[in-house]
Amino acid sequence: MNHGDKVCADNNGSSEPVSLIEKVARRYRSDGLSGVSWIAVKRLTCRWPVLFFYTFTAPNATLTNIRANNRFEFEVSSEVPCEKHLNQLGRTRVLFDRRLGQGHRYVIAFDGDNAVGLLWAHDGDVHFEQQYGFNVPFGRDQLFYYDSLTLPEWRCQGVLQGMLGALAKHTIQQDGKAELAAIIETSNLGSRRAHEKLGFSKRQLNMYCGALSRYRPFVLWRRK
Structure with a gap:
């Protein structure tokens, strides 16, 4: 899932504990009463994992028009x-071996000889969301992207935009797939807005509750 890699303020969460009152206040300021309602539902169902998230999609043809920062190169x-680039990104060879062995691919961003960004993608019928343990179905004409990362020093400089543009161009040339898909938690307002600016739109609203369905989320709303 794409939790925090936003166009500008990506992956900048604080490790300090936040009180429930402050969480409610933040959600009210960002999402209004609907945001507060998500917190209430999660608190009432805290015995089981509960997650609300949107499926976002964007035409690859639109993403290829993203103007990337010429300072960076994308592969x-x-x-x-x-090993040097693995260490710079804080990722392990084991992770790459496992995902590449499953047929996934990745985009890596370079500033000179420094690896500064990374995102993963794959095709197929479903995406397995490892953190929560459920499957997310997506279309045969879609490529699913996930687990994006931009190192702190290079955020707000167009790294994510460039990686998405490079992935879209490669997808059109190699696979002919029409869309890029991703899932973003409803609470991640910054990432939602950032993806909408890049040309993504909400396709559907989903809910996953471990007490009701072990492997598959429920679709609460779908765009016609």
């Missing part, structure tokens, strides 16, 4: 990076 690959 789509299915080979394990060198």
Whole structure:
């Protein structure tokens, strides 16, 4: 899932504990009463994992028009990076071996010889959301992207935009798939807005509750 890699303020969450009152206040300021209602539902169902998230999609043809920062270079690959770049990104060879062995691919962003960004993608019928343990179905004409990362020093400089543009171009040339898909938690307002600015739109609203369905989320709303 794409939790925090936003166009500007990506992956900048604080490790300090936040009180329930402050959480409610933040959600009210960002999402109004609807945001507060999500917190209430989660608190009432706290015995089981509960997650609300949107499925976002964007035409690859739109994403290819993203103007990337010329400072960076982007590479789509299915080979394990060198140790230097793994260390710079804070990722392990084991992770790459596992995902590449499943047929996934990745986009890596470079500033000179430094690896500064990464995102993953794959096709198929479903995406397995490892953190929560459920499957997310998506269309045969879609490529699913997830687990994006931009290192702190390079945020707000167009790294994510460039990686998405490179992935879209590669997808059109190699696979002919029409859309890029992603899932974003309803509470991640910054990431939602950032993706909408890039050309993504909400396709459906989903709910996952471990007490009701072990492997598959429920669709609460779908765009016609």
